[in-house]
Amino acid sequence: MNDSGIEGRGEMSESDIARGQIDKLRPLPRISIQAFFETEGLLRTIERCGEDRRMAKVNLRVNKGGLPAAINMFASHPTPNLIILESDGDRATLLGELEQLAEVCDASTKVVIVGHQNDVGLYRELIRNGISEYIVAPVSLADLIGVITAIFVDPEAEPLGRTIAFVGAKGGVGSSTMAHNCAFAISNLFSEEVILADLDMPFGTANINFDQDPPQGMSEAVYSPERLDDVFLDRLLAKCSERLSMLAAPSMLDRTYDFDPSAFMPMVEVVQRSAPVAVLDVPHIWTDWARNLLSSVDQVVITAVPDLANLRNTKNMLDVLKKMRPNDQLPHLVLNQVGLPKRPEITPADFCDPLGIEPIAILPFEAALFGSAANSGRMISEIDAKSATAETISQIAHVVTGRAEAKKRKKSGLPDLMSLLGRKKAAR
Structure with missing residues (x-):
């Protein structure tokens, strides 16, 4: 420890580790994303993603409903660069609905599935069928942005300063x-x-x-x-x-x-x-x-x-x-x-x-x-x-x-200077 209060890195909290993982990710290019959620947990994660500075150029739209909602929407609307879909259905239901989505989806559109089954066999079958990634819920902010980055950012690109x-x-x-x-x-x-x-x-x-x-x-x-x-x-x-x-x-x-x-x-x-x-x-x-x-x-x-x-x-x-x-x-x-x-x-x-x-x-x-x-x-x-x-x-x-x-400095009992600011402002 030195006089300026700076020391080498020690143990990090889970939030510090997640933030460190996000810090290493590059900003995303100008792409369009449509996300379809079924649970409030995924909704909150997607909303946090939309607020992240690495997503500044991304056109993100969030929709309630899973695969059926996506199939219904894209039957009459063009598909974006990426579709994020949440599904809690079993394997047969999920694969059947993905076949219907493929009929209304552009071939260039990428698809990421957020599922609730930790099934390696299902994962392999989805990848064989052209799905870009399958993530098991619950999904963190770092997980989701990391997956999107892996799809749209060239891994051979020079690192950013x-x-x-x-x-x-x-x-x-x-x-x-x-x-x-x-x-x-x-x-x-x-x-x-x-x-x-x-x-x-x-x-x-x-x-x-x-x-x-x-x-x-x-x-x-x-x-x-x-x-x-x-x-x-x-x-x-x-x-x-x-x-x-x-x-x-x-x-x-x-x-x-x-x-x-x-x-x-x-x-x-x-x-x-x-x-x-x-x-x-x-x-x-x-x-x-x-x-x-x-x-x-x-x-x-x-x-x-x-x-x-x-x-x-x-x-x-x-x-x-x-x-x-x-x-x-x-x-x-x-x-x-x-x-x-x-x-x-x-x-x-x-x-x-x-x-x-x-x-x-x-x-x-x-x-x-x-x-x-x-x-x-x-x-x-x-x-x-x-x-x-x-x-x-x-x-x-x-x-x-x-x-x-x-x-971190030890806390001590000190006066609330922000209240002093408030009193000065009120006195004007």
Whole structure:
């Protein structure tokens, strides 16, 4: 155990294991799925699947009833790319109904059966008859998404890189500094190629922090999505170190930067194919594209300073992200600038208890160290590799890449600061 409260991975719960299995799955392509359920258990699982970010491009429709309902529907409607069917019938009934379905089903349509018989002979017979998969109920979220992925995602496809989005609970909390230093640390510690993408188009600081002045970068990637591929991306990247490349923001005010909700997604998809890790420096704004981006990445890191406005904003962001990412682990929290002289602040324990999460790191206010790094265009580990802050940033890099986890802090009897927020709001 170290001062930042980070340790190696220990035992994991069943939900942690399931979430880890889902995290390894690739996003599904743009396909259509019709699901027919007979039990409430399968209905709930399918509804959870529909909320998962890996299913964002999938057109999913859920229908009550099993095989008879599907036969009746597709007698007069075109079939989708995939049909998921629940059946509790015996072998003869199931095979007979599948013969009727085949008469109204397109040959290219895939079929997955969720059955209630753990029968190897039945499974083999169904596979011989062209069924893509047979799953025995009860079916978990990981099971169902895993089966769909196995059918529609090429097993020979290159693995996608991990996307980590850093965002501040408030402006000026040091989120960009954390993003840049963590990207640098990941590339050095694990000898992995990392792409840092600065998404703060008018005010981005990645080019300054790395002492770079690239002629091209994020602007070309966003405004020319039809040209964006691995070759074009390589031309836009600026080299920051041996294994770290950067998509720099233009940091100019010659235009306004209003984007469609999916404007940054083509860039993210190409970056995922180009490097094992992508660190996204997301500005402190709340727009359609920012929401869409934060809902689709693999990991979110919120940076906050210990005051009441940051507590409120962090709470609001956590609540929204939990709803947008119901099957993913919670965002990580980094408490920054702790111990600023003469500033009244909330203790880390009081800050975190109302949120229900633990910080993965607590960084003290060190004006000289951070100021020296910023003014020289260098990272903290380059200025003072033996400092406690450099070590903490290294440990954050381990956590966000899944190589370590934060240890839970013991609970204590602390005041409810969220009620204080409520009282302040009511007093206005």
